[in-house]
Amino acid sequence: MIRFDTLRHGLVSSIALAIGCAAMPAFAQSASEEPLGDIVVTGARLRQESVQKVPIAITAYSAEDLEKRNISNLNDLTNSTPGIAITSIAGGTLQMVYIRGQAPANTTNDLNVEANVGVFIDGIYQTSRNTIDIISVLDVGSIEVARGPQSALFGRSTFAGALSIATRAPVDRFEGNVQGTVGTNEDYRLRGSISAPLTETLSVRVGGGYLSYDGYGKNAANRNDKLGGTEKYALSGAIEFRPTPELTALLSGFVTHSKTELTPSSVLPISIFNCGNVNAATGLRTRYCGPLTTPETSDLSPNLPDTTARTRQVSLNLNWRRSGVSATSITAFTGAENRTYNDYDGSSLGSFVGVCTAGIACFPAGAYSRTTNVNLVTSGRERVRTFSQEVRLQSDSDAPFQWLSGISYFSSRIPLAALGLGADRSGLAANERVVQVSPPINPAPIGFGGYDFSTNPFLTNDWANNQLFATYSRASTKTMSVFGSLSYRLGDLRASAEGRYNSDRKRAQVFSVLNPLAQPGFNQPIDGTTIPEAGVFPVAGPQFARTFNSFTPRFTLDYQATPDIFFYASAAKGIRSGGFNTGNAVSPTGILAEEVAYQEESNWTYEAGVKSQLFDRRLQFNASYFHIDWTNAQITAFTNNPTSQGANAIVRNAGDLKTDGFEVQADLRLIDQLSIGGSVVYSDPKFQAGAYDSATTCLVGSGVTATAAPGCPDVIIVDTPSGKRAATSLEGRRPARSVKLQWNVHAAADVPLGEDWKMAGRVDVSRSGQTYADATNLTSFGARTLTNVRLGVESERYSIAFWANNVFDVTYTANAIGQPRAGIPFAFFPYEVYLGESRRMGVTAGYKF
Numbered sequence: 001m002i003r004f005d006t007l008r009h010g011l012v013s014s015i016a017l018a019i020g021c022a023a024m025p026a027f028a029q030s031a032s033e034e035p036l037g038d039i040v041v042t043g044a045r046l047r048q049e050s051v052q053k054v055p056i057a058i059t060a061y062s063a064e065d066l067e068k069r070n071i072s073n074l075n076d077l078t079n080s081t082p083g084i085a086i087t088s089i090a091g092g093t094l095q096m097v098y099i100r101g102q103a104p105a106n107t108t109n110d111l112n113v114e115a116n117v118g119v120f121i122d123g124i125y126q127t128s129r130n131t132i133d134i135i136s137v138l139d140v141g142s143i144e145v146a147r148g149p150q151s152a153l154f155g156r157s158t159f160a161g162a163l164s165i166a167t168r169a170p171v172d173r174f175e176g177n178v179q180g181t182v183g184t185n186e187d188y189r190l191r192g193s194i195s196a197p198l199t200e201t202l203s204v205r206v207g208g209g210y211l212s213y214d215g216y217g218k219n220a221a222n223r224n225d226k227l228g229g230t231e232k233y234a235l236s237g238a239i240e241f242r243p244t245p246e247l248t249a250l251l252s253g254f255v256t257h258s259k260t261e262l263t264p265s266s267v268l269p270i271s272i273f274n275c276g277n278v279n280a281a282t283g284l285r286t287r288y289c290g291p292l293t294t295p296e297t298s299d300l301s302p303n304l305p306d307t308t309a310r311t312r313q314v315s316l317n318l319n320w321r322r323s324g325v326s327a328t329s330i331t332a333f334t335g336a337e338n339r340t341y342n343d344y345d346g347s348s349l350g351s352f353v354g355v356c357t358a359g360i361a362c363f364p365a366g367a368y369s370r371t372t373n374v375n376l377v378t379s380g381r382e383r384v385r386t387f388s389q390e391v392r393l394q395s396d397s398d399a400p401f402q403w404l405s406g407i408s409y410f411s412s413r414i415p416l417a418a419l420g421l422g423a424d425r426s427g428l429a430a431n432e433r434v435v436q437v438s439p440p441i442n443p444a445p446i447g448f449g450g451y452d453f454s455t456n457p458f459l460t461n462d463w464a465n466n467q468l469f470a471t472y473s474r475a476s477t478k479t480m481s482v483f484g485s486l487s488y489r490l491g492d493l494r495a496s497a498e499g500r501y502n503s504d505r506k507r508a509q510v511f512s513v514l515n516p517l518a519q520p521g522f523n524q525p526i527d528g529t530t531i532p533e534a535g536v537f538p539v540a541g542p543q544f545a546r547t548f549n550s551f552t553p554r555f556t557l558d559y560q561a562t563p564d565i566f567f568y569a570s571a572a573k574g575i576r577s578g579g580f581n582t583g584n585a586v587s588p589t590g591i592l593a594e595e596v597a598y599q600e601e602s603n604w605t606y607e608a609g610v611k612s613q614l615f616d617r618r619l620q621f622n623a624s625y626f627h628i629d630w631t632n633a634q635i636t637a638f639t640n641n642p643t644s645q646g647a648n649a650i651v652r653n654a655g656d657l658k659t660d661g662f663e664v665q666a667d668l669r670l671i672d673q674l675s676i677g678g679s680v681v682y683s684d685p686k687f688q689a690g691a692y693d694s695a696t697t698c699l700v701g702s703g704v705t706a707t708a709a710p711g712c713p714d715v716i717i718v719d720t721p722s723g724k725r726a727a728t729s730l731e732g733r734r735p736a737r738s739v740k741l742q743w744n745v746h747a748a749a750d751v752p753l754g755e756d757w758k759m760a761g762r763v764d765v766s767r768s769g770q771t772y773a774d775a776t777n778l779t780s781f782g783a784r785t786l787t788n789v790r791l792g793v794e795s796e797r798y799s800i801a802f803w804a805n806n807v808f809d810v811t812y813t814a815n816a817i818g819q820p821r822a823g824i825p826f827a828f829f830p831y832e833v834y835l836g837e838s839r840r841m842g843v844t845a846g847y848k849f
Contacts, residue, residue: 042166044146045485045498046153046404047397052611055496055558055568057147057624057663059083063140063168067846068748068762070790070803072136072189075814075837077143079766079786079805082742083663083681084117084145084163087815088133089263089342089834095129099147100661101683101738102160102603102630114577118150118157120164122252124315125156127412128336128384134256134311137234139193139207141168147663148605148626149574151552152498155481156410159574159603169250170195170203170240176849183842185226186214193236201243207236216838217264221348222302228837232258246322253314259306264298264835267346267821270828275711275778276697279827286697286827289711292773292781294813294835300343301350301375309338324399330390337529340380344421344822346832350375351822354435354449355428362433367448374434375424376822381469383416383529392483405484412477416531420469472537473582475508492560499553502575507545510582511537541582548600550575564617569608576601576634581650584639591639591648594721599653603630609663620667620677628659630685635735635775637694640720642702654730654775655691660684673752678745685738687730692718693776697827698728713776733777741769753793760801761791773816773831784812784836792844800845809839 039051039060051060059081061071069080074095078086085098097117119126126132135143143165150158178192193207215229238252268288276287315332345351354368392406423434437449483500511532554572561567578600584591609624635654638644661684667677696702698712706726708715713733715726734740744766751759770783787808792801814836818829 039142041142041144044144044150046392046394049397052613052620052622053560053566055556055570055609056150057083057607057609057622057626059145059147061143063142066135066140066143067844068760068790069764070788070805070844071143074133074135076805077135079768079788080744080764081145082679082744082766083147083683084161085737085739085742085768085771087737089815089817089832095132096737097163098737098739099145099161100626100628100681101659101685101735101740102628114579115157116160116576118154118162120154120162121254121313122167122315123164123317123330124313124332124334124388125386125410127334127386127414128311128338128382130309130336130338130340130382134232134234134258135165136189136211137191137209137232137256138165138254139167139191139205139209139234139236140165142166148570148607149552149554149572149603151502151574152500152554152572153483153485155408155483155500155502156479157576159576159601167236167238167252167254168193168195168205168207169252170205170238172197172203177846179844179846181842181844183213184840185216185229186212187840187842188212189844201241203240203242205238205240207234209234215261215264216840217835218297219264219302219348220297220299225302227262227264227298227300228835230258230260232256246320248317248319250317250319251314252317253312255312256310258309260309261306262300262304262341262343264294265300265346265832266295266298266835268292268831268833270824270830273828275709277700277709279825281825281827284828285710287709287711287778288831289778290780291770292779292813292816292831292833294811294833296811296835296838298835299348300346301348301377304343304377305339305341307338307340309336311336324396326394326396328390328392328394330388332386332388334384334386336382336384338380338382339528340382342378344376344378346821346830348375349373350424352437352443354437354443354447356433356435357429357431359431359433362435365448365450366433366435367446368435368437369446371437371443371445372427372434377422379420379422379469381416381418381420381529383414383531385413385415387411400489402487402489403485406482408479408481408483410477410479410481412479414473414475416472416474416529418469418472471510471512472532473508473510474531475506477507478505479503494558494560496556496558497553498555499551502550502552504548504550504577505545506548506577506579507543508580508582509543510541512539512541512585539585541585544580544582544596546578546580546597548577550577550600550602564613566611567609568611570606572605572607574603574605579651581652584648584650588641588643590641590644591650592641592721595639595641595650595652598634598651599632601630601632601634601653603628618669620665622665623663625662626659628657628661628685630657630659633657633687633691633735635693638696640694640722640725642722642725652694654687654693656688657685657691657735658688659686672750674747674749676745676747678743680741680743682741683738684740685735687733687735687775689731690716690718691730691733692716692727693730693774694720694727695776697829698776699726701726711778728776730775733775734772736774737771739769739771739782741767743767756795757793758795759791759793762789764788773818779816779818779831781813781816781833784810786810786812797848798846800843802841802843804839804841806837806839810836811838812836 041051074086088095147161150162154162174196176194181189189211191209195205197203210233212231215226217227234256236254241249273285273288275289313334318329320327350373356362356366356368388410390408394404395402435449437443481502485498487496552573556570558568586593605628607626611622632653637652639648663681665679669675699706716729718727746764748762765787767785770780773779788805790803815834816831818831
């Protein structure tokens with residue numbers, strides 16, 4: 001295993017080598033050597049520009065870059081791109097994107113699925129966060145990661161940045177490519193596309209991809225079937241029509257489908273909890289302080305259904321240009337459905353319960369005559385439909401004075417978002433109920449226990465198709481926006497101003513079961529993603545509606561000091577819209593009415609940077625410093641209702657944060673055949689005075705006299721709707737899942753093997769520092785140093801390469817989620833800890849024509 005100190009020394013040495021070589025006079029005279037090339041980006045400011053001339057911090061990958069770095073999924077993108085982190089939970093669901101440590105709240109309760117980083121495919125916002133990891137099978141032409149608020153021009157959910165994926169467009173010549181991969185753990189991939197001109201004015205492109213992977217995680221419950229496997233496919237197509245030189249019409253779209261097994265994971269046993277207050281029923285501490293480790297072998301229920309996801313998108317892009325002005329219209333429709341599954345008790349043995357034979361008379365507490373284990377699985381359903389229309393006018397990019405104006409409409413409907421639970425009733429008679437005998441002690445073989453209301457209405461023999469869903473919600477968002485930009489160049493100095501006025505109209509309603517006396521099978525399950533009929537759910541919640549208005553400007557000043565040195569400074573505002581906490585009912589034992597709605601969060605990001613290509617463009621050196629004022633931050637918390645029972649989680653506005661950080665990136669071509677480089681991103685967001693966490697697990701006592709539990713942060717007195725109380729202070733703490741330090745270094749060689757062939761090799765080493773599982777920063781995870789290699793031979797048409805990701809097979813924790821568990825008192829939130837992907841090797845061959 002590579003030690004961090006060794007790699008840190010290597011990083012410093014590489015940067016020193018780059019600077020030292022750049023300073024050598026002989027190096028500057030190597031005019032015959034090939035310079036570093038530029039990448040043209042289009043998404044950042046809605047214009048085609050060199051990435052080195054855009055006053056925004058951007059990482060851009062062409063299709064060739066993705067191939068050389070062996071980036072085939074979002075996990076690979078995370079490990080190759082400092083400043084960005086992407087996490088998911090069981091089966092690859094609920095993908096969360098983080099940039100510069102601006103980690104979003106866990107927005108499971110946000111029915112409109114807002115995010116801090118917007119994901120766009122072909123310029124179209126992707127509402128569902130359960131279906132975006134499709135780059136392994138899509139015909140991808142480029143990926144751009146824009147850091148900092150992009151709300152002025154991108155609009156939706158770009159509070160901290162934007163991730164843009166572009167598929168390949170048709171070209172006016174016949175071309176194509178096909179690529180196949182065979183790897184370890186039955187990793188099989190096939191992808192290709194063809195573009196051809198049908199007439200002088202009409203071109204078409206079709207593409208497709210397929211992936212099958214057996215997985216990487218061992219499961220003690222089934223040694224013959226690994227965890228983390230997946231099967232995906234995608235079909236894409238585009239038709240470009242150019243009837244005149246001034247008019248272009250591009251109709252494009254894709255469909256995808258994926259099936260994914262459970263991610264290798266384990267549940268942290270509460271017996272090792274070592275901080276926080278003491279739970280009276282068990283005598284155990286309610287928190288865990290320290291780093292999380294991940295066992296290489298999980299023990300999860302075998303034969304759970306696969307998580308499935310389907311997406312489709314179609315868009316029409318019309319562009320007309322004349323007399324220095326272009327008009328663009330983009331019309332798009334997207335649809336997504338997914339069915340997710342997770343092992344709720346986190347064990348193949350299931351949850352330990354008693355069995356009562358008195359039917360509904362077991363409620364509220366009943367005698368049990370024997371004990372058994374029951375497996376439970378949680379499941380989710382989501383159905384998403386969106387329509388968007390954008391129209392804009394803009395000037396050419398060559399004039400000193402440039403302008404852009406536009407309007408957009410976005411409609412998102414989530415008619416189905418359901419959360420449910422299934423309990424295996426195998427071995428139970430019709431009159432038998434399960435009785436909770438937790439707290440988790442050694443129970444007597446017969447006795448009394450509390451009725452476990454969450455299991456009996458959900459007893460089933462068919463996890464995949466016959467589950468009862470505790471909550472079903474429907475939601476919608478309609479957004480109207482007006483946006484524009486002005487830019488003027490005076491010599492080498494350019495000033496720009498951009499802005500967007502945005503109005504979000506949100507609606508949401510939740511339907512609940514809340515019927516603990518129901519007979520098994522009494523309530524109708526949700527089949528697939530079919531919307532239930534009226535009356536299926538006995539409790540209908542109120543309809544919530546609210547309009548959130550905002551204005552998001554961005555101001556930039558840039559200076560082209562020389563043809564190869566570019567300075568910029570910017571100030572930009574980002575907005576993340578507010579929403580509703582509708583997952584828990586407003587009641588004496590639920591959440592407070594004041595907690596239903598939460599407000600928008602905003603940030604001002606101030607940034608100054610330099611982009612340069614020096615010494616005959618052999619050295620590319622970019623650096624930036626940024627400061628972020630983040631206000632009204634949304635975090636996952638718990639209700640302030642003093643009579644609340646159970647785990648009533650909410651999203652609320654916790655307070656303010658400030659962030660200081662920097663980014664440095666360098667690439668140096670030493671000679672024609674060898675280049676080295678690296679990058680480092682440091683970001684340190686911290687909560688300010690007055691920010692607090694509302695959970696009681698870090699408090700001893702209650703009300704204003706409560707004190708901090710062992711290992712927990714200090715307390716402060718806060719005003720809540722229910723009066724003054726002591727709460728855990730977050731001052732000086734970091735948001736959950738924000739990474740303080742990330743870096744990578746790489747070396748690449750291209751060695752000619754005659755006139756037509758060359759040998760290409762590349763080594764990438766990346767380091768991601770630890771992060772925290774929640775805002776109190778008591779539990780950490782995620783630190784890892786990974787090494788990827790690729791070695792191949794290629795010509796203009798043919799290529800074959802051996803590659804390996806995570807060469808040294810480093811074991812690391814990729815994510816951790818704290819949530820209630822079956823059979824464990826609600827005072828505890830055991831962490832479900834996810835194993836990162838182990839070593840993966842293979843051979844990829846390609847052909848271009």
